Amino acid sequence: MSTLRIYDTATRSQRDFEPIRPGHASIYLCGATPQAQPHIGHLRSGVAFDILRRWLLAQGYDVALVRNVTDIDDKILTKAAENNRPWWEWVSTYEREFTKAYNTLGVLPPSVEPRATGFVTQMVDYMQRLIDAGFAYPANGSVYFDVTAWTKAEGSDYGSLSGNKVEEMEQGEGEDSAKRGPQDFALWKAAKPGEPSWPTPWGNGRPGWHLECSAMSTYYLGSNFDIHCGGLDLQFPHHENEIAQSHAAGDKFANYWMHNHWVTMSGEKMSKSLGNVLSIPNMLELVRPVELRYYLGSAHYRSVLEYSETALTEAAAGYRRIEDFLAHFDDLELGEWTQGFEEAMNDDIAVPKALAEIHTTVRAGNKALAAGKEAEARTLAGQVRAMAHVLGFDPLEWEDGAQASGADAALDALVQAELERRTQARADKDFATADAVRDRLAAAGITITDTPDGPTWSLAQR
Numbered sequence: 001m002s003t004l005r006i007y008d009t010a011t012r013s014q015r016d017f018e019p020i021r022p023g024h025a026s027i028y029l030c031g032a033t034p035q036a037q038p039h040i041g042h043l044r045s046g047v048a049f050d051i052l053r054r055w056l057l058a059q060g061y062d063v064a065l066v067r068n069v070t071d072i073d074d075k076i077l078t079k080a081a082e083n084n085r086p087w088w089e090w091v092s093t094y095e096r097e098f099t100k101a102y103n104t105l106g107v108l109p110p111s112v113e114p115r116a117t118g119f120v121t122q123m124v125d126y127m128q129r130l131i132d133a134g135f136a137y138p139a140n141g142s143v144y145f146d147v148t149a150w151t152k153a154e155g156s157d158y159g160s161l162s163g164n165k166v167e168e169m170e171q172g173e174g175e176d177s178a179k180r181g182p183q184d185f186a187l188w189k190a191a192k193p194g195e196p197s198w199p200t201p202w203g204n205g206r207p208g209w210h211l212e213c214s215a216m217s218t219y220y221l222g223s224n225f226d227i228h229c230g231g232l233d234l235q236f237p238h239h240e241n242e243i244a245q246s247h248a249a250g251d252k253f254a255n256y257w258m259h260n261h262w263v264t265m266s267g268e269k270m271s272k273s274l275g276n277v278l279s280i281p282n283m284l285e286l287v288r289p290v291e292l293r294y295y296l297g298s299a300h301y302r303s304v305l306e307y308s309e310t311a312l313t314e315a316a317a318g319y320r321r322i323e324d325f326l327a328h329f330d331d332l333e334l335g336e337w338t339q340g341f342e343e344a345m346n347d348d349i350a351v352p353k354a355l356a357e358i359h360t361t362v363r364a365g366n367k368a369l370a371a372g373k374e375a376e377a378r379t380l381a382g383q384v385r386a387m388a389h390v391l392g393f394d395p396l397e398w399e400d401g402a403q404a405s406g407a408d409a410a411l412d413a414l415v416q417a418e419l420e421r422r423t424q425a426r427a428d429k430d431f432a433t434a435d436a437v438r439d440r441l442a443a444a445g446i447t448i449t450d451t452p453d454g455p456t457w458s459l460a461q462r
Contacts, residue, residue: 002343003016004017004055004059004345004346005017006258008256008258009257010256010257014348019061020226020255023060024061024064025062025063025226025227026063026222026225026226027052027064027065027066027225028221028225028227029065029068029228029230030045030068030231030234030239031068031069031110032070032094032095032098033070033073033076034093035090035091035094036079037280038280039270039278040263040278040283040292040296043107043296044260044262044263044296045229046067046105047296047392048260048297049065049229049260050392051297051390051391051392052229052301054389054392058390066110066112066220067113068115068213068217069114069116071088071095071116071117072117072196072206073209076091077196093449096458100458101280104289105292105293105296106289106290106392106393106398107392111220114216114219117198119212120200120207122215123187123211123212124200126187126211126214126245127188127202127211128201130145130187130245130248133250134146134149135150136245137180138202139178139179140178140190141203142187142189142190142203143200143202144186144187145244145248146180147169147244148181148183150244150248158240158243161235161236161240161257162235162236162240164236166183167183169183171183171185171241172237185208185210185237185241187211187245188200188202188205188207189206189207190203191206210242213242214246218251223253224251224252225254225255227255227258228242228253228256228257229260230260232260233262234259259302260301260302263296263307264304264306265308280292286313287315287316290319290393290395291316291319293392294316295312295315297351298355299351300348300349300351301351318355318359321362322362322395323395325365325381326381326395328369328381329381332378332381332382332396333385334382334386334389335381335384335386336382337387337390341358344357345390354390354391355391357387358384358391361380361387362380362384364380365381365384368380415446418437421433423454423455446458
């Protein structure tokens with residue numbers, strides 16, 4: 001059996017995966033900052049590291065995966081204020097949308113999904129450790145990490161993850177006269193009028209972006225854990241600063257760093273500012289959820305995934321070739337993956353090579369069927385199922401999900417018609433009709449949320 005090798009961003013090399021505890025893998029994944037609808041750029045990270053997790057599980061590891069939610073952030077506060085909504089309602093609305101998107105694409109739920117606002121106590125402890133060590137300082141109600149002090153300390157490796165030079169670094173926090181140096185970054189931000197805040201020994205305020213992840217990851221996984229994952233855009237400043245504050249506090253932190261590349265469109269990284277956001281509901285008008293998952297996971301996680309509708313439909317056709325082959329067999333059990341598949345997955349989760357192995361096996365299976373070799377074809381089909389299972393798109397496991405997706409679509413069409421009726425009634429100032437629609441939907445267990453993009457609905461928790 002080959003050994004899993006991971007490309008470690010910190011060392012810029014492939015390394016054998018050697019877990020801290022034999023048989024156990026601990027993973028921290030930087031999750032969502034729910035400020036708007038999730039798009040496929042957000043979900044690529046979820047799918048990529050879900051495949052990593054599934055491969056570790058398939059090899060017999062006990063996997064603990066922590067995926068956080070940044071539920072307090074400048075962008076969240078700005079968006080909520082622009083739309084005259086409470087910040088906590090705004091972030092909760094879009095957190096549900098992210099959860100729905102993860103579930104729709106078959107991403108396994110994390111072992112735990114902590115929110116930043118629930119870890120202020122741990123952040124205060126972390127800041128006190130850094131202040132006591134001489135690597136942080138309070139100023140005007142905020143607390144800052146002292147980059148200069150850390151770079152002069154023995155064992156400092158600041159800048160090594162991203163390759164940036166300290167004197168050229170921009171933290172992206174704007175001008176701040178309270179800082180001792182321009183490279184310093186905020187661990188804690190002093191309260192501003194009208195913003196949410198929490199008490200600390202240095203004044204009321206809210207968490208800095210970088211501190212929250214060190215606090216949450218080490219709380220659940222310990223001061224030293226196996227793998228830290230996230231998007232390439234987080235390499236600096238977020239992950240660089242996580243390493244700095246964690247090492248400065250005395251924590252060994254992550255042993256491996258894995259970064260997925262972007263989804264691009266016309267050569268540009270997908271972002272809201274570029275106006276090329278492709279939301280999950282829009283994508284599901286073109287392909288089924290399992291086909292979208294297949295597409296998002298099809299490129300190597302460290303490679304750019306260039307979006308086009310043609311590429312999406314070609315990926316969907318590739319998935320259907322697997323689905324059509326397996327449809328020939330009743331009561332088909334999972335077999336064993338091929339050696340080629342195992343070697344591909346152990347080569348830094350090389351999904352393109354793994355998919356090539358699946359399709360090679362499908363072609364061999366179809367050839368066996370054509371020759372009337374039923375037993376041979378069934379064996380090959382079991383292998384295909386085993387490999388598709390690891391990648392999270394086994395067609396036989398998605399049958400119920402496909403049916404549920406169809407039911408969801410039918411329900412959505414009915415609810416949308418009611419929402420349009422309510423919107424028109426409100427425009428006509430016929431509030432009695434609008435309220436009657438809302439009450440009828442509520443009685444059916446459907447919650448309406450009004451957003452700047454129009455009303456959305458969700459099933460109430462029972």
